[in-house]
Amino acid sequence: MKLVVLISGRGSNLKAILDARLPVEIAAVISNRPDAGGLDLARAQGIPALALDHKQYTQREDFDNALIEVIDRYQPELVVLAGYLRILSDSFVMHYAGRLMNIHPSLLPSFPGLDTHARALAAGVKIHGCTVHFVTPTLDHGPIVLQAAVAVRADDTPVTLAARVLAAEHCIYPKAIAWFAERRLLVQSDGRVNLRDDSGSEQTLFISGSPS
Ligand code: GAR
DSSP states (O other): OEEEEEESSOOHHHHHHHHTTOSSEEEEEEESSTTOHHHHHHHHTTOOEEEOOGGGOSSHHHHHHHHHHHHHTTOOSEEEESSOOSOOOHHHHHHTTTSEEEEESSOTTSSOSSOHHHHHHHHTOSEEEEEEEEOOSSTTOSOEEEEEEEEOOTTOOHHHHHHHHHHHHHHHHHHHHHHHHTTOEEEOTTSOEEETTOOSOOOSEEEESOOO
């Protein structure tokens, strides 16, 4: 199965996906920022790595249409957002309906948007985490595939909490992509995602750490 991965920055999720050696072909990695560190990671593995600079476009739709054109050259079955930090136009999302996945650093539907770790700490939650979901036009919304829960510690700062959540992201994103590639993800009409052929031994919730 062919994937295209979209990034904006350092690409640690991209690295986790590459390191997992999934039975998929990463046909291209595309960044909206020419200086994204993740592009070098891809190049080092011989994967086509391209930048399409959003600053060259005044209209979001125009940029997204150009991005669609580049992505579709590779004919991916799945487009993976791995730290792609741009809001997508509805037409982009609809073009890839059912085959556009994202990872978000919170337990959705809590804390969509930015600064999730600081907001979780400010809210006093005891459990935080990350979510892999299919993308729909509503920001950080859509059928949830997999989540990882991370215990919040009394002395956490946004930086320490982000580091533990990121480690959890690196566990669950490759897993979710593997399930998609195995055609095991069934999105129900009510938006729930079921895992086909689940013997009961597989987890759609990972729990990391314990409260202190
Ligand atoms: C990750 O924490 C990812 O969850 C987040 O950006 C970071 C990218 O890190 N994505 C979002 O906030 C999307 N709403 P990475 O470049 O090292 O993978």
